[in-house]
Amino acid sequence: MSAARDMLCDTARAVFAEAATAGIAPVEEAGFGLLLVPEENNGFGGDWGDVNAVLQIAGVIVPDLPVAELIAGEAFQPAATVSLMAGAMGRALSLSIDHVNTRQQFGRPLGKFQAVQQSLAAMACEVRAVEAAAAALASRLDAVGLDAAAADFEIAAAKLRANRAVGVVTAIAHQVHGAIGFTEEYDLHRVTVPLMRWRGAHGNDAFWAARLGRQVAGFGGRGLWEAMTARGA
């Protein structure tokens, strides 16, 4: 990551931590609404790579605040949601790892049980897939100068992939946490409930699968490969 993006992320972590109790106002005051506004218009002049990084942090710390709406317009909300989902899934994974390394049952930490290890490995694969989808979508949006229509294939693919990961990630996170994860006092629901909501927001699985499937049917079998390689690397 660039030094500028590192600084942006540091700022985002500090501001979102404050916003977690104070609401959206500190995020507005810090100027995150200007993230995508060009520098000549007195904005930050950021790209979607920056947005992706910031929204992943928002997905970890303030999944309930309208940070995505503040930063990007309506056409970009599906893409923004993928970034939020990647962040929230990463948070669900880290909470799960911390929990199983701490919680003792049958005389040893839960994380030492092979069945628990295998479940968390499966969950980690899903989280990595969504992180990769969010990053690849960011590359595409930046390559086409933030033209959402030109990135429709990638938006559909990334949102659909993220949607499909929700079931696995939330189920395993809650399973390895046991009852504590189902309580109001524990932090897990702060990310799993938004994940459940985001799966249906800005296009559910059926919506994006149909939208992507129609594009690909138009490409033809060999055309799918040619389209994928022509659109990135």
Add this chain to the structure above:
Amino acid sequence: MQGFALYPFDPPGDIAALRTDLRDWLAANQPQSDVVARANCWASFDASFSRALGAAGYVGMTLPTQYGGSDRHPLERYVVIEELLAAGAPVGAHWIADRQTGPLILRYGSEEQRQRYLPGIAAGELYACIGLSEPGAGSDLAAVRTTARETAEGWRINGQKIWTTGAHFSHIMLALVRTEEGSERNAGLSQLLIDLDTPGITIRPIIDMAGHHDFNEVFFDDVLVPHGALVGERGQGWKQVTAELGLERSGPERYLSSHALLVALIDAAGPEPDPAITTLIGELTAEIWTLRQLSMSTAAKLAAGEDPMVEASVVKELGNAFEQDMPRRVQAIVTSGWDDENDLAKLLRALLIASPSFSLRGGTREVIRGIIARGLGLR
């Protein structure tokens, strides 16, 4: 394990031109093979195709020119490999030599070994197999028992390897053997390069449930190979093999080996498929697009000289699941008889039968998940 930092996939040179050149070359040189041979194509053996591919400079691409290679960037090789797989080209003959054995000889081999073996590998004419698994050592590779004792004449090998893909057509085997008497687990293991025409070697076929002959049992009965057969350092075999497996687990073959079925599904569906098939095509596309990003990023990390053991395992796990699910999900939705002879039906039958092996080859799902769990700090 930190978040999946997506390494930028930025091969040098004109990648679009590299793809175009290769696509043109394939249009002129790829044999009109049966549709089933095009699916699971890294198991399709075609010696003349491998030789032509080598002559065109597409095998041993990353090897230095002094050994017959093209000195290309690893990510240029990646692009070529994904094009070959997406086209269903029969790369099985030289596949292991190109992917693993060549790079390993370059990295750990002696100068004599490099000069002796690498030019043939780069020419697409010298084939290799991997001598890892044994009857008592599959997923538990540290249980290897085949021995090699150093004598005045050379290394004397006794034991047995199993599940050895391509041993029946390979010229050499890179074998993991126990060189220290009484050693246990992953200590005392070394890698030996064994010419398979050495006396004392018996190769017996194992026919798989599709009726194919890919696997073999290989028996070593007092086989004598020269001192110079040792690859790398004596006793460092485990470390070398672990590095080798990283090359094996993250390549595009982990999600593209069954690509022909997706192509056939899309083609059979036509430009305006019914809603259920449209949905399935969309779901499979979202998965393959994501897998490609993961695989490319892992390749970029590997090319940068880092060790992406965990990322490579993620690619293998997700890629295997995708390739296993795809035929089942296609079967669940298309109307097709088991014995039908159209392309889609033939591919579906072949891949349904082949698919149980996908989460076995290159490490079982449970072992791969164990590696990921270790990366998560759970072991």
